Amino acid sequence: MSLKLKALTKSIWVYHLSTGSCNNCDIEILDLLTPRFDVERFGIILVGSIRHADAILVTGALNLKTIPRVKAIYDQAPKPCVIIAIGACSCGQGIFAKGYNTPEPVDSLLPVNIYIPGCPPKPEAMILGIVKLIQKLRGKK
Amino acid sequence: MARNIIPIGPYHPLQEEPEFFRLHVDGETVVDMDIEIGYNHRAIEKISESKSYDQVTFLIERICGICSTSHPFAYTNAIDDLLGVQVPERALYIRTIIGELERIHSHLLWLGLAGHFLGYNTVWMWAWRYREPILDIFERISGNRNHYAMFKPGGVRRDLDEADFPWIKKTLKGLLPKFDMFKGAVMDDPVIRARTEGVGVLTKKDVHDYACVGPTARASGVAIDVRRDDPYAAYDRVDWKVITADGGGVFAKAVVRILELYESTNIVLQCLDKMPKGPIDLNIKDMPVGEGIGRHEAPRGEVFHYIMSDGGNSPARHKVRAPSYMNIFSNKKAVIGETVSDATIILAAVDPCYCCTERMAVVDCKTGKKLMDGQDLIRLSQEKTERLRNTRTIL
Numbered sequence: 001m002s003l004k005l006k007a008l009t010k011s012i013w014v015y016h017l018s019t020g021s022c023n024n025c026d027i028e029i030l031d032l033l034t035p036r037f038d039v040e041r042f043g044i045i046l047v048g049s050i051r052h053a054d055a056i057l058v059t060g061a062l063n064l065k066t067i068p069r070v071k072a073i074y075d076q077a078p079k080p081c082v083i084i085a086i087g088a089c090s091c092g093q094g095i096f097a098k099g100y101n102t103p104e105p106v107d108s109l110l111p112v113n114i115y116i117p118g119c120p121p122k123p124e125a126m127i128l129g130i131v132k133l134i135q136k137l138r139g140k141k
Numbered sequence: 142m143a144r145n146i147i148p149i150g151p152y153h154p155l156q157e158e159p160e161f162f163r164l165h166v167d168g169e170t171v172v173d174m175d176i177e178i179g180y181n182h183r184a185i186e187k188i189s190e191s192k193s194y195d196q197v198t199f200l201i202e203r204i205c206g207i208c209s210t211s212h213p214f215a216y217t218n219a220i221d222d223l224l225g226v227q228v229p230e231r232a233l234y235i236r237t238i239i240g241e242l243e244r245i246h247s248h249l250l251w252l253g254l255a256g257h258f259l260g261y262n263t264v265w266m267w268a269w270r271y272r273e274p275i276l277d278i279f280e281r282i283s284g285n286r287n288h289y290a291m292f293k294p295g296g297v298r299r300d301l302d303e304a305d306f307p308w309i310k311k312t313l314k315g316l317l318p319k320f321d322m323f324k325g326a327v328m329d330d331p332v333i334r335a336r337t338e339g340v341g342v343l344t345k346k347d348v349h350d351y352a353c354v355g356p357t358a359r360a361s362g363v364a365i366d367v368r369r370d371d372p373y374a375a376y377d378r379v380d381w382k383v384i385t386a387d388g389g390g391v392f393a394k395a396v397v398r399i400l401e402l403y404e405s406t407n408i409v410l411q412c413l414d415k416m417p418k419g420p421i422d423l424n425i426k427d428m429p430v431g432e433g434i435g436r437h438e439a440p441r442g443e444v445f446h447y448i449m450s451d452g453g454n455s456p457a458r459h460k461v462r463a464p465s466y467m468n469i470f471s472n473k474k475a476v477i478g479e480t481v482s483d484a485t486i487i488l489a490a491v492d493p494c495y496c497c498t499e500r501m502a503v504v505d506c507k508t509g510k511k512l513m514d515g516q517d518l519i520r521l522s523q524e525k526t527e528r529l530r531n532t533r534t535i536l
Contacts, residue, residue, distance in 0.1 A: 017152065018152075018158050018159055019159075020159070020180060020181045020182070020183060021158075021181075021206075022203045022204060022205055022206040022209075023158060023205055023206035023207055024203075024205075024206020024207070024209065024287045024288060025206070026158065026206070027206060027207060027250065027287075028286075028287070030269075031269065034253075034265070034266055034269035034270060035266055035269070035270045036270065036273050048153075050152075060181075061183060063180070063181075063182055063183060065179050065180050065182065066151075066159060066180050069151055069152065069159070069180075073152060094203075095188070095199070095200055095203060096183050096184070096188065098188060098191065099183055099184035099185075099187065099188050100184050100187060101182050101183060101184045102183060102184065119203075119288055120206065120286075120287055120288070122286060
């Protein structure tokens with residue numbers, strides 16, 4: 001476990017990357033920042049630029065038009081970078097698996113660290129997922 | 142004359158979804174704009190042709206997460222039209238309740254985001270705070286906060302429990318004073334007025350030219366509303382009125398949405414009182430050959446679904462037209478001539494929903510010269526509010 005990765009667990013700055021989702025996971029992510037859930041208590045904050053991010057929250061089933069852009073964004077991310085797949089579409093491909101415009105799942109393109117399934121996952125589930133991720137990065141069981 | 146280009150997107154902190162605007166600016170003024178969409182295309186109409194009629198409701202619910210009932214609503218209307226059946230009375234009331242609760246949560250969501258773009262993060266936090274009770278109601282009724290899966294051809298999938306009604310009514314009535322608070326915050330605040338009134342104006346003629354629908358049209362004084370013009374579900378059995386405003390700017394759009402919060406609450410409360418007992422769905426055995434259309438007034442405007450059946454198990458053709466498809470192109474009219482710092486709120490004012498719109502798009506992509514990134518744009522917008530606020534204090 002690198003020192004950089006360990007330092008990252010103190011306060012994770014997340015970048016939200018919608019790869020063609022239905023918007024639902026995306027508003028649930030924004031919901032995390034608002035008073036009922038308020039993840040800023042834990043140092044988690046949504047940043048506007050990928051160059052400031054420690055983690056990428058990926059939502060949606062990748063489609064032909066977003067694949068090159070998602071690649072470009074991942075290349076610009078400072079490493080180490082944690083990838084969190086949120087929702088059924090980005091964990092597998094969900095209901096869009098057979099569509100002509102959604103050729104591959106997210107984890108064939110990006111090295112996903114943690115999957116949070118659900119359509120959409122509840123904000124509580126997302127918080128639990130991030131807690132588990134932090135424990136995993138710190139090497140705790 | 143040198144023209145500079147400001148690209149907004151496709152990934153941009155202003156937007157939840159990927160889409161791309163290219164603003165051509167001369168100094169501070171926007172002189173032209175290109176819109177490029179297609180980042181959310183998921184082949185829904187084609188996938189729909191491979192699902193059974195019951196499964197399609199789950200698929201089209203996932204067209205959009207914010208207005209996730211509007212598509213099944215229009216789709217089930219289309220199927221009922223195709224079959225020529227009369228849906229049980231209780232199911233109509235349940236459909237109306239779900240549709241109107243969704244309008245409340247969607248308008249609050251927009252109000253919050255608009256506040257954020259203007260630099261009023263307090264409005265954002267409060268609006269989303271009072272959106273939560275609505276999501277709680279949905280969770281109690283359907284088991285999920287979004288994507289309720291309540292609709293099915295010929296009725297609804299779940300019944301409402303009479304024991305929940307007092308709690309639902311109490312929650313909704315508890316929200317009314319909060320709506321008063323938002324009304325006060327938006328209508329009486331001189332700075333918000335100065336930032337939004339007369340900004341991004343669409344005249345009546347523009348609305349007709351661009352065929353805008355929903356609150357975007359109603360804010361320009363065009364009273365169109367499918368719920369009144371072509372009544373379906375239980376909308377003709379309850380007492381409510383179509384909200385319109387004059388002005389056509391961002392302020393008028395906000396006013397229309399805030400006043401609609403009251404109307405929707407009113408409709409839900411009336412439906413809960415008037416709802417008859419009885420069956421909630423029909424047993425549909427087979428699909429005749431034919432075609433049907435269904436419409437619904439979604440939070441953003443009219444949703445239209447067309448179904449063609451060849452007598453088989455799944456639709457032969459399923460066509461969807463979402464409200465944002467009409468509304469986002471009016472941005473071109475509204476933004477040109479305004480300043481860059483106002484562009485963000487004008488682009489957001491039609492409450493665009495790209496995941497609804499993009500089922501069919503062929504787009505050519507070129508990259509513009511990068512001058513400012515998205516953070517700068519939000520900062521510009523927030524600074525302008527700050528400046529106005531300071532001048533007011535001095536005066």
